[in-house]
Amino acid sequence: MGSVRLSELPPLPETPGVYLWKRGEEVLYVGKAKNLRARVRSYFHAEGKARRIAEEATGLDFIATRDEVEALLLEANLIKAHRPPYNVLLKDDKHYPFLKLTQEPFPTLLVVRRVEEDGAKYYGPFPEAGALRRIKTLVDRYFPLRKNSGYPMKKRRYPCLNYSMGRCLAPCVGKADPKAYQEVVRQVEAVLEGKVDGLLAELEGKMREAARRLEFERAAEIRDQIEALRAFFGTSQQAFDPELGDLDFLGLARSGSLAVVQLYQVRSGRILGRISRLLEKEEATDEEILWAFLRDHYLEASPLPPLVLLPFPLEDLEGLAELLRRRAGRKVELRVPQRGEKARLLELAEKNARLALETELKARERRGDHPGLKGLQDLLGLSARPFRLEGYDVSHLQGEARVFSVAVFEGGRPKKAEYRRMRLKAGNDDYQAMEEGVYRRFTGSLREMPLPDLLLIDGGLGQVRAAQRALERAGLRIPLVGLAKGEEVLITPEGRELRLPLTHPALRLLIHLRDEAHQNGLRYHQKKRTEKALKVLSGIPGIGEKRRRLLLERYGGLRALREAPLEELARLPGMSLKAAQALKEALGEKDPL
Structure with a gap:
């Protein structure tokens, strides 16, 4: 079936309404408009998602409404009913609970899942069940609304235990004064709306009045209400201005x-x-x-x-x-x-x-369901979502000691036990070094490691194609992509550049993998620098093991030690002027790192 054409659209009014783009009987998208004719026609001149919707659709339905409010309500209902693939759907199938204060002579407070047009007052929604339970418990314990008499209220012969405990006024047996009950309802409304400052002042006045009349039991009940409200709204809510x-x-x-x-x-x-x-x-x-x-x-x-x-x-x-x-x-x-x-x-x-x-x-x-994995599958056109990723980096120490480092991610998480490094024989040619490292990864001592689903190469097109040549020499076909430093651009072996926002989960994942591979190589060079520095320092008179460790922790390497002032070295804890002079004289004869 072909896409719907502008000339094939039904006559559209210039009024508010809702339109439904459809493919056969499937609803692709539901939208609302102030002007149905203008909004729908704009799809044929748009770019991006709007254009794709119009090209994919084979038909259009519309419903005119009296105003924008009616269009908004109808749009929401149609989206819930059809769940179109191109609409934004924030809600899942569950309904968050509400507290419902019923509309009847003696209201009760219920937990419900749906809001209905029944005249009742609804408070919510409550996405956290704990918050709903806490406020419901507060109301049930300290405000004597009826509890379990049903809705609508059913008559009973005898009051229940809540009446004996002072938690209900027992309207179901005719004991409640309607005026007093409505006063309790007003207080509950203030609690549910969070307007407790005025309620607290009112309750404090009633407590003092009850005490003045020597009604100490009633004063104690109000005191408990006040303390419960202060505890709830003083600790579970964050105060602002x-x-x-x-x-x-x-x-x-x-x-x-x-x-x-x-x-x-x-x-x-x-x-x-x-x-x-x-x-x-x-x-x-x-x-x-x-x-x-x-x-x-x-x-x-x-x-x-x-x-x-x-x-x-x-x-x-x-x-x-x-x-x-x-x-x-x-x-x-x-x-x-x-x-x-x-x-x-x-x-x-x-x-x-x-x-x-x-x-x-x-x-x-942690679940192995990093969103970047699905993003990589879509971006690179992979047949399946990748699980095991390997990142490769070639680093060197002042042009020497080239090292090929491997970082491994599974399910979007580092698997550091499988990080590896190898010394390379290649000289100063970066492309040759990358090709050697990748070839040896799959044919040398690391060949027993599991095959990755995707390779990440730290570098540009030259390094990516060098890695591709190595895979061909090894007789393997593994998807790979490069990540160029600086601009963070993805590069495919065909030379295609993919530019993603830095917030994209696929790019975030690859940057993390690239950085891990790079750090793996740096740790090797740091280790070699330390070993060489220890060897040099061990031959200097007055510089024992403790002083060697101190100097390397403070300066990191021989280059920084050579550049450090003599006076600064002599002032270090555990050092002396004589030892510092011996160190400077020795380093003057050595080739620093």
Whole structure:
């Protein structure tokens, strides 16, 4: 089937709506638009992903809506229903829990997985089950809402144990005063919204009043409430400036196809919680990722703050702002701060998102599932995801003692027990040295090592082709790629250059492998320098083993020792002027390293 042509499009209105690019019956992409006609036609003049969608699609459906808000809601529902491959999908199949304060004469607090249009108040979502349990336990223990009477409330003949423990007012048996119960509901709402400063002051006043009336048992109950609230909101929430009020702020971190978005909820100057989402999608832009998060989160999240801080500007936010206004019953501002405390909040969010991303990358490395391996397969057109990688580096010591060093990674992690080095016979020809090293790796003493799935050559096109010649001489066909220093450009044996952003997981992995191979060679040269320096120093009168070690730890080699002032050497702990003079005289006759 061929791709859909511009002339084959159905008549599109110049109104808001949703469009669905389709390949046969499969939905490839769902999008929304202020102007359906203009937005869909733009795909035929675009580049990148938009152009590929139009070329791959064989048909188009659309649904006109009354306004942008309706288009936004419909887009979200269609994406959830069809899970199109070209859309950004931050959510998995599970639904994070909410706390639901039911809408009835005597409300109860429930844990639910879905938000419904039933008039109830929803708080969440809670991605961390521990946070939900802690706040639910706090409410159940210190605020006497009904507990297990069902929803809607069912009548009972006798009150349950919670009533006897003072944890329920027992409306199910007609014992609760409606006015007193609604007062408890108002207090629970303040707790769930994080607005506890006013509640604490109110409870302290009631405690003093109860004590004044000699109602000491009631005063003790209120005291326990106050202590529980202070303990919960004083230790489990991080305090910021109370003048910040209520707001949400977001951070985004990216590494190649992996991205993390984190949202922090601040209420009355305290951070109440953090919501984090992980995305893995190669072609998604930062703007697409952030927009998808905002759409998915704020269609359900409650309660909504008056201000949301974004890490960078986004287009077409009017529809989302209007949706939030309708849901909150007031204006909700979406802003990108440039300076001050609010800008520092965004820096905090970005820092923590980056830490979360690094944690995910390390976890994948431990599982042997480094994202760079899949990236290498796609970039180099490999038939399978590589597992064992070997990096090769040729180094020398002032033009002599050429060494071929091998570093080994498996599953994206260093396997240092299999690092190897070998002295080369080649002279000053770098290409000849690389060819000799690679050939001996597969035909000499290292031939019993497992064959790698991919070779990384430290160098440019000349070194890569030298390594290719060595493989041909050895009768092997192993994919290989070079990594040129400085610009960090990947080079194939055909001369093709691949330029990747430094955050790309495949490039990060290869840089790590290249650096490990290089350090492996440097360690050999350091060892040889130390051995030679010890030999030279051992013949100097007054320089014993302890002084030799001291001098090498401080200066590293004979060159630095020769350049060091006599007075400085004499002042070293354990040295003397006579020993320093003997050292300088001896080094003047030696060829320093």
